[in-house]
Amino acid sequence: MMSKAHSLLILWMLISLFQLVNAQPPRGPFVVSPKVHADKTVTFIYLAPGASEVLLSGQLVKDPVSMAKGDQGIWSVTVGPVEPDIYPYSFKVDGVTVMDPANEDYFPNERFKASLVDIPGDEPLVHALQEVPHGTITYEYYPSVEETTGSLVVYTPPGYDDDPDKKYPVFYLISGTTDTEETWFKVGKTNLILDNLIAQGKAKPMIIVMPYGNTAARVAEQKGTPKPDDPMRESKEAATRAQAFEDDLVNHVIPYIDNTYHTINDRESRAIGGFSRGGGQTLRTAFGHMDTFAWICCYSAYLSPEDMESNFPSIAGNPEETNEALQLLWVSVGDDDFLYEDTVEFIDYLKTHQINHKSLITDGGHTWMNTKKYLSETAQLLFQ
């Protein structure tokens, strides 16, 4: 008994100290948040005795929702029923955006911080953790441009390690603006989606390589030169950035992966895809290296007709050759996406020039809920 009481005191002191060190609110009631209920409503809870306004903000509510203050300074709100999916959210506390301190699931990003809530379906969704054989996610370092060290997140399918002689096709998958190389794993659930599709026989076992999209910023950081300024400010820098990523992917990442993993090292077994900025990088890199990729997946992104004509004239200039070369050119976007019009214009450009492609228009906007959907659709087409 004595020893238990003792160890409990220690536990209490440990957590108190962590809270002290990290300037948490004074020790209060233990908060569990979020709470997902059987009826698909979700209760969000935030401890803030001193706050005068707390809002729930995120992609599962149209507009920020006021939370109500209860006993002991516990703010809460219940929303929904919510359509089953994984949604980013945050709290706005007297105007300050914060993650949910009680929730360990986070959205890796360089410019904002958000938590993630997972509302399960009655039937398991394609990204649900199920009792199927699981692949693994590996964090890798590789020799990158300008003698810097880059980092990759790599999915290998179930059984990958069982047979060193078995070789796999590779899907290079790029995330969005200000995302990191972790975002496709942590938010996109790449590993679980592929585990499930492979178990159902709907997707070919493949390696998925998730690089970091802003090579120039990482190089600057490692060289100790100032990080590039605001990505939106200088066109010159933007062009340099695009080139730096392309150079890194084609001349550094791909050779490293082909040397390190059991890959089928040819263009017919190599796909490239991406979301948002990563979709633009996908189109530029693929159209600029038709000898490298035979499968192209563009999620919620596009190139303008002007861009196509000035930078990639041969794509529409010789459609027979383009169609001969490409196994898949996929373009998808949500009808509420702010890039919807531009993406439809890109799709029309492909139609007009008789370039074979598959397009998918879904409900919803420029979100990772849609991005997961596009990944699960295209993963069933690749290398088939």
Added chain:
Amino acid sequence: MMSKAHSLLILWMLISLFQLVNAQPPRGPFVVSPKVHADKTVTFIYLAPGASEVLLSGQLVKDPVSMAKGDQGIWSVTVGPVEPDIYPYSFKVDGVTVMDPANEDYFPNERFKASLVDIPGDEPLVHALQEVPHGTITYEYYPSVEETTGSLVVYTPPGYDDDPDKKYPVFYLISGTTDTEETWFKVGKTNLILDNLIAQGKAKPMIIVMPYGNTAARVAEQKGTPKPDDPMRESKEAATRAQAFEDDLVNHVIPYIDNTYHTINDRESRAIGGFSRGGGQTLRTAFGHMDTFAWICCYSAYLSPEDMESNFPSIAGNPEETNEALQLLWVSVGDDDFLYEDTVEFIDYLKTHQINHKSLITDGGHTWMNTKKYLSETAQLLFQ
């Protein structure tokens, strides 16, 4: 030109949308934070036009430091010179604790959110990313207690995949209260510390397995039963939790690892260690399974004499046998640690009963700066 101007507009819209969706402050100047200067001072910057007070809080400052409001609502403060190391920090904005939105390096934890700042040394520190052969970090699922699925983070040393016949010893490394299985990787820099020590010939190549410490909570979450209440509240639950972890590690994690990785499957090649709560779990699990582990590393934790006498009487009851069985019993703590007195009492208990051990008392407190130091010290002793 047209296409560039166009793509810049898109970039701007993308980031604006992310900010909108995630309820960020209205689009303002581009903030880079933190900025680590050559003289080891660090400037922290936070954009909050509406805030009336912003403090910097964390383990690189003794007490929270006021930040000054400048043009365009940019708050900033420069601190230091700071002793080179990696420190957790956060901002306190009108009393609300937030991570640094501009910093992608985070402290994975279930109860608080903090960012990380890395101040490099003149000579590379033991956790610095250097040009040496790198091991990899793998995220794994495994079949855990009560037919649930557990997750592990696993370090494999450089060259691990080159020779399937080469077998390695295994170090099971447990993190602290409210940490996750990612914390040893993201904050403890386990992979970089081992990469560097192995490259210098100071550490034996080994596999390091980092489990999640709060098995009972994860089981409850997967079973859909309510998450256990406040860990500090019920001694009964605390005992159940300790038992659940021990059962999971010994009967599920270790067999899974020995089946999945190239391990040397004997107690002489198996070590266990941990920080804080993980240190207590280390001592209980090791003393309760002397047939399983020959190497024990306890960082900033202890068991009370009462606990030792009531639960592990044979350890001091038969010191010759204990000394014969253990290759290493390591205990370290900082002299500012709130567990210092108790840990010294544990060390004295070992001395009094003539149980062989190595102890290290360092400056500093109950921090991950000290924990990294203890890992780098013990990694040089294990399996030697």
